[in-house]
Amino acid sequence: MSNSQYLTPELRDWVAAQLRNGITREALYQAMLTSGWQPDMAQQALAEHRPFEPPLTLPELPEPVVEPGSLPEPDLSDQRSVLLPDGHRVEILMALQRPRVIVFGNLLSAQECDAMVAAAGARLARSETVAAQREGSEVNSARTSEGMFFERGENEVVARIERRIATLLNWPLRNGEGLQVLRYRVGAEYQPHYDYFDPRHASSKAILERGGQRVATLVMYLNTPTRGGATVFPDIKLDVMAQKGNAVFFSYDRPDPSTLTLHGGAPVVEGEKWVATKWLRQGEFV
Numbered sequence: 001m002s003n004s005q006y007l008t009p010e011l012r013d014w015v016a017a018q019l020r021n022g023i024t025r026e027a028l029y030q031a032m033l034t035s036g037w038q039p040d041m042a043q044q045a046l047a048e049h050r051p052f053e054p055p056l057t058l059p060e061l062p063e064p065v066v067e068p069g070s071l072p073e074p075d076l077s078d079q080r081s082v083l084l085p086d087g088h089r090v091e092i093l094m095a096l097q098r099p100r101v102i103v104f105g106n107l108l109s110a111q112e113c114d115a116m117v118a119a120a121g122a123r124l125a126r127s128e129t130v131a132a133q134r135e136g137s138e139v140n141s142a143r144t145s146e147g148m149f150f151e152r153g154e155n156e157v158v159a160r161i162e163r164r165i166a167t168l169l170n171w172p173l174r175n176g177e178g179l180q181v182l183r184y185r186v187g188a189e190y191q192p193h194y195d196y197f198d199p200r201h202a203s204s205k206a207i208l209e210r211g212g213q214r215v216a217t218l219v220m221y222l223n224t225p226t227r228g229g230a231t232v233f234p235d236i237k238l239d240v241m242a243q244k245g246n247a248v249f250f251s252y253d254r255p256d257p258s259t260l261t262l263h264g265g266a267p268v269v270e271g272e273k274w275v276a277t278k279w280l281r282q283g284e285f286v
């Protein structure tokens with residue numbers, strides 16, 4: 001850290017006042033850099049404003065247009081990256097047309113990943129899947145991770161990530177489910193499955209009343225497992241390596257295997273794997 005700058009009480013108060021006035025932490029960070037702050041000092045000042053606090057009141061996002069039959073989709077006209085209004089630049093590492101699969105780099109900062117892991121850690125429980133024969137969910141040997149759900153907009157870091165996703169994918173924030181965080185320990189996996197709800201399952205009716213079908217999935221990697229833990233797409237023989245801050249996105253226009261969106265989490269061989277998943281619905285998720 002530079003010796004020429006100190007986090008004085010005045011500077012702390014100034015940061016707090018800026019945040020109270022509705023500026024995003026990213027925007028404030030950029031403004032601080034522009035006015036000559038050392039990056040580590042600016043980050044430290046912002047890190048003091050704990051990510052688990054209730055979100056700040058931020059301006060409404062412009063409402064993306066959801067035409068019937070349209071799907072979440074980023075604007076890839078720049079090809080290499082997408083610059084979001086908050087100043088965050090997301091890299092495009094790979095894009096496949098059919099099935100639609102996009103690998104993003106730097107979707108989350110390392111600090112955002114760490115904050116998500118810390119906030120989720122205490123609330124993990126054994127993951128369940130939708131019950132096949134009755135209503136509700138059940139423990140399933142195909143899914144040996146532990147998980148939890150955040151409420152939409154539950155805290156500052158969750159709210160910031162959700163706004164970024166809505167802007168990146170041109171899909172209304174309110175059509176998204178709450179973020180799910182999963183931890184896989186050595187040997188844990190999520191065997192290949194589809195994320196849409198099988199209309200033939202007894203439990204799907206109640207689920208579909210809360211916002212319609214899922215139409216896309218974004219799996220964000222919150223850490224880098226030492227070995228194993230790729231997200232695999234067996235139909236298209238694609239493995240996406242879990243890399244902290246990166247994410248894999250895929251969309252599906254109907255609840256059918258012909259979408260080629262069969263996917264799973266390969267067993268972790270060494271270390272742990274943490275992901276946050278955002279599922280996007282056709283309609284408003286309530």
Ligand SMILES: O=C(O)CCC(=O)C(=O)O
Nearest residue numbers: 219230231264265275277
């Ligand atoms: O852990 C992964 O790589 C995949 C997670 C997944 O398929 C899901 O959360 O639906």
Ligand SMILES: [Fe+2]
Nearest residue numbers: 193194195263
């Ligand atoms: Fe999945």
